[in-house]
Amino acid sequence: MTVLTIFFCGTGSNKFDTTHENFWNGEIVSTLASNHVGREYAEFIVVDGPGSGNLQADDLFTKTKEYGLTGTLFGTGWEENVMHAMNIIKGKCDWQRQQLTEAEYNRLKAAGIPIEDVKIEGSWFWRKYNYGDRSVTQQKLQEQIIKTFRKDGIIPTKVNLVGWSRGGISCHMLANAMFKDSALKNIPVNIFAIDPVPGISNFQDERVKLASNVKEYVGFYARDERSKGFSCVIPQTATGTKTSVYPMAGRHATLAGNATAGGGVPTNSSDMKALVDPGRIVRHLAETCLKRWGVSLTRTLNLSDADLKTLTANVVRDEAKYKLMHNLSYTYFTELDKGERYVSLGSKGVPFSTVKGAIYTPATGLATSVLDISAYAHLR
16 A cells, blocks of 8 residues: 655745745745655655746656746646656656766766766757766666555555645646546545645636545635735535635745745845744644645644644734735736635636635635634544
């Protein structure tokens, strides 16, 4: 029995954001992944977000290219991220990086490994360098890790998905891709999504609806975000899916661990920890769900009910600071719907607090009081 957990980073974010300057104690997805005690590739993977610089390009199980600004603006490249995750689940790559990079070539040369000298090709103006081929590709090494360390067969018995921003939408996309695949459609899927935002014109069914393979969906949504183009998705889930959606004070990045007063780049060292409470609550509940879903983690927060009451009381104390966020925008323009954040319920735009009803646990949905820590009890 193997439980595989896939961590999808948000736009511009990557697995190394555990020490990113914008997050006082690490960005939530990369931090959760770094605290997973299992074996990478066999039991978990981290997928860098669109527009993050393609740091993983050589390790992916499917071929991608550098999309640059289009990744940041439009999410270009997340289809390849989903296909990579699909191939990891199956334990089989559809592409291999066979050529050495310059850094790998120099490292092998420095170690005295007998490899061919670099080949220079083309004219001076169009010069290219061929550093030779790898004897064993990264993908083949990772395939072997999967074969060796997955228990009772290659295909995992459960898949957990965690994602922030477009990483949260990537969770939706992967779950739907699995449901359409005959080899994967019967694997139970759990999702923990942190303010899933697809960006403009990205509200297709595979991003806003979920099939019956998703057994539990937990989503946290930024109550005080007002940036135009940052409409979050509360997915339409299947009958039988346990669905829990919660509001949380702060902006889009606040929930992921950015504790600045503006939910953006810190203005000074004291601003780094101005509003830590929402990020701590969301991280603790993500850890709680992952442990219940069969994941072993280290360095967890382990907050008590008394701790949660203190944190939520702090949120209420700082309410005026969160209201100031309503005038801020990552995209220069702001938008309101009846004084609230504009959100997408499936593919339908609605005001934030109207997302509630008997399909949710608790039924108060995005109208749940931040002070009501009893609303989290079923997540344990």
